[in-house]
Amino acid sequence: MFLNSKIAIATLSLLAITSISGFAANAILPQKKQPVITAQASKVTKNTIIPGKQVGAITRKTKRADLVKLFGASKLKDETTRFFGGEAEFPGTVINLGKDRGLTVLWKDKTRTQVRGVMVYDSQWKTPEGIGVGTTVSQLQQKIGKFKMSGLGWDYGGIPQLQGTKIANYQAKLVLRMSVDEKLAQKYEKESLAISGDGVTLSSSNPSLNRLGVNVRQMIVFFD
Structure with missing residues (x-):
């Protein structure tokens, strides 16, 4: 049975804050007081x-x-949006802006009159820090500091943990999904398998992540 939207939100919040399967508590980065990051007016654009x-x-x-x-x-299509292996489900509206470009709006209910969040798979939308689809592991580390992430290649794979980073205030509001470059994964198959799967916790400084071209493929933004 699919999770309803409230349970899905709780699941995603848990992902952003603490452990799931192999995302062990001892993998959490040390707690530090982090400055609250606010978007500067000059950085807020129509695609922010x-x-x-x-x-x-x-x-x-x-x-x-x-x-x-x-x-x-003509660019809109209503559908039921499922992700995380079908465990999370929302009424959705896909915004098709071309091949591999666009957004999916996640609604609170089927009336589609109030947005709960947005799935982003288009590089033109970015946070004030410059984080967007296509951001590599090394680029993300430069922007937010070292972080831990779940092993790649499964339903909850490739999710950076924001706790203890410079964007810790985005917890439960932003979920990043990262994955390997498919061509590089084929070239370095054994190395790709070594960083994949439930129970694997990865450091952003792991050299395999850069060698395999790991980057942000999807962002899930939830609203207050």
């Missing part, structure tokens, strides 16, 4: 992601009719 608040012009108060005005009716 502010976790908890907005993805471009899309906010918690956006309705489906607003999406028509923003993107055009």
Whole structure:
């Protein structure tokens, strides 16, 4: 049975904060007081992601009719959106902006009048820190500091843990999904398998992550 939206949100919050399967507590980075990062006005553009608040012009108060005005009716398709192996389920609206480009809006209910969050798989949307689809492990480490992430290649794989990083305030508001470059994974198959699977915890400084071209493939932004 699929999880309803409230349970899905709780699951994602848990992923962002603590352990799932092999994401052991002793893998959590030491707690440090981190400055609260706020978006500077000069950095907020029409394609800015502010976790908890907005993805471009899309906010918690956006309705489906607003999406028509923003993107055009022909680019929208309503569907039930499932992810994490089908365990999380939301009423969704896909915004198709071309091959491998676009967003999926996740709604609170089937009336599609209040946004719960947005799935981003398009590199034109970025956080004020410059984090977006295509951001590599080394680039992410430069922006947020060293971090731990779950092993790749399974339903909850490739999720960086934000606790203890410079963007710890994004916990439960932003989930990053990272994966290997498929061509490099084939070239270095044994190395790819070594960093994959439930029960594996990876450090962002692991050289295999860069060699295998691991980067952000999807972002899930939840609103307050």
